[in-house]
Amino acid sequence: MTSDPLPAILDQLAAHHEQIIRLDTREAGHFASLTTQLTELADLATQQADDAGRYQERINKNLLVAVHPVVRVHPETGERALFVNPGFTKKILGLSAAESRQILDLFFGQIARPAYTVRFRWRPGDIAFWDNRATAHLAPEDLEHLDVERTLHRVTLIGDRPVGPDGFISELVSGTEFRAQREPAVSGV
Numbered sequence: 001m002t003s004d005p006l007p008a009i010l011d012q013l014a015a016h017h018e019q020i021i022r023l024d025t026r027e028a029g030h031f032a033s034l035t036t037q038l039t040e041l042a043d044l045a046t047q048q049a050d051d052a053g054r055y056q057e058r059i060n061k062n063l064l065v066a067v068h069p070v071v072r073v074h075p076e077t078g079e080r081a082l083f084v085n086p087g088f089t090k091k092i093l094g095l096s097a098a099e100s101r102q103i104l105d106l107f108f109g110q111i112a113r114p115a116y117t118v119r120f121r122w123r124p125g126d127i128a129f130w131d132n133r134a135t136a137h138l139a140p141e142d143l144e145h146l147d148v149e150r151t152l153h154r155v156t157l158i159g160d161r162p163v164g165p166d167g168f169i170s171e172l173v174s175g176t177e178f179r180a181q182r183e184p185a186v187s188g189v
Helices: 005-010 026-032 036-061 098-110
Strands: 014-019 064-071 071-073 081-082 089-090 172-173
Touching: 064 071, 081 098, 089 098
Parallel strands: none
Antiparallel strands: 014 064, 014 089, 064 172, 071 081
């Protein structure tokens, strides 16, 4: 942000975040209705929908709702970063729904600016890491033209609770905080 008064205002804001997984099963249903020549493809799509459904069920059984600072301070570098995400940040507390939406849209546009993004060009065997404490992961939306199978195995490391510049520490409103887990909850997701 370039305006001088904005950092002081942002430092005092908190936002409501929800981790909800919504599964779109239209693809599996579409494939299942195709001719018998595509039975193998339909089976694959149905299996992927089943795996995603198990993951969705696991997450939604422990719906995490939290209040986070809109700006967090990185615990190691001291840098301040916007801590919002279009998938999870629902509303800025203390603002009307319309005001919150306008400001969040501004923030979401800011974190997606090319100056703040990395487009990773994958090759077989590549592994990518990023620091969620100072990075927003926004998956690309322009991959429909690629005729390749994509497989993603995601690991999220358990970390600290976000702290804002004003000292506000994130609060869990509902759900159970993630703990280390030795076995995968769902294989293949």
